[in-house]
Amino acid sequence: MENAAKALQLAGGILITLLVITALVYGYSRLSEVKQIEQDNERDEQSANFNLQYEVYNRAGVYGSEILSLANKLENYNIKQADAQGYQEVSLSITLTPPIGAQVYTSSTYDADSITQCYNELSEKVRTANETVNGKSISYWAGSSSELRNKFNDTTNPTLDQMTEKIRNYNSLVNERDDISRKTFKCTNVEYDENNGRIISMKFEEE
Numbered sequence: 001m002e003n004a005a006k007a008l009q010l011a012g013g014i015l016i017t018l019l020v021i022t023a024l025v026y027g028y029s030r031l032s033e034v035k036q037i038e039q040d041n042e043r044d045e046q047s048a049n050f051n052l053q054y055e056v057y058n059r060a061g062v063y064g065s066e067i068l069s070l071a072n073k074l075e076n077y078n079i080k081q082a083d084a085q086g087y088q089e090v091s092l093s094i095t096l097t098p099p100i101g102a103q104v105y106t107s108s109t110y111d112a113d114s115i116t117q118c119y120n121e122l123s124e125k126v127r128t129a130n131e132t133v134n135g136k137s138i139s140y141w142a143g144s145s146s147e148l149r150n151k152f153n154d155t156t157n158p159t160l161d162q163m164t165e166k167i168r169n170y171n172s173l174v175n176e177r178d179d180i181s182r183k184t185f186k187c188t189n190v191e192y193d194e195n196n197g198r199i200i201s202m203k204f205e206e207e
Contacts, residue, residue, distance in 0.1 A: 047197040054090070054199050060186035060207065067094060067185055067204060068119055071112040078112070088193055088200050096206040099179040101172055122177050129170040133158065142167045 057070050071092055078089040092112040098105050104122040107114075130138050134151060141148050141163060148167075152160040184207045191201035 051192075051197070051199050054202065055190075057202065057204075058187045058190055060184075062185045062187065062204065063181065064096075064183040064185065065181040068115065068181070070202075071116045074112045075116055087196070087198060090199055091201045093201075093203040094185065095204070096180075096183060096185070099176045102176050103173065105176060105180055119177075119180070122173065122180075126170070126173045126177060129166070129173055131166070133163065133166070138166050138170045142171060 053073070054070070057066065071094075074090050074092050081087075082089045092115075094110045094115055095108060096105070096110070098108065104118050104125065110118070132138075133141065148163060149160065152158065152163045154160065158166070185204040186207050187202060188205050189201070189203040190199060192198065193200045
């Protein structure tokens with residue numbers, strides 16, 4: 001009888017130990033599930049906040065100036081944050097019709113980097129073309145044809161023909177810059193990362 005009692009006590013102790021272990025395992029499992037849910041919710045919230053700043057462009061009627069702003073924003077993100085945070089870079093594709101007589105925007109397809117580089121190149125060309133002649137900028141002479149003819153002729157330096165060519169080149173560059181900014185585009189495709197739901201690609205076509 002004494003041995004049987006000890007056996008029952010031992011069995012009871014083992015059962016209690018098993019119950020405690022089971023409770024601990026269950027509690028840890030539940031805690032892990034709660035932590036995972038919290039992490040998933042935090043990730044989803046971060047992805048939603050990230051996407052929000054780009055979803056505003058997911059529409060029709062997006063001006064070229066807005067596309068340039070988006071391209072600049074993506075360039076900054078891809079260079080400074082994407083790799084550091086372990087996220088995939090966001091790609092951008094823009095299809096447009098080059099302006100007539102374009103000197104810089106001569107291609108029909110651009111990404112964030114190339115469209116930004118072209119804009120910077122064009123801006124520099126406009127600045128350079130707007131040189132000062134006789135104390136006044138080319139942009140001034142372009143808007144004052146009567147004074148232009150009074151100040152320049154075939155014997156002045158520069159001549160009237162040379163000034164006319166400078167003005168023509170300046171106006172052409174300005175028109176190209178303004179044409180790109182005024183174009184309207186529509187977003188035709190947005191892709192998301194399957195793992196975290198973040199936007200990884202956006203495509204635009206000229207309307």
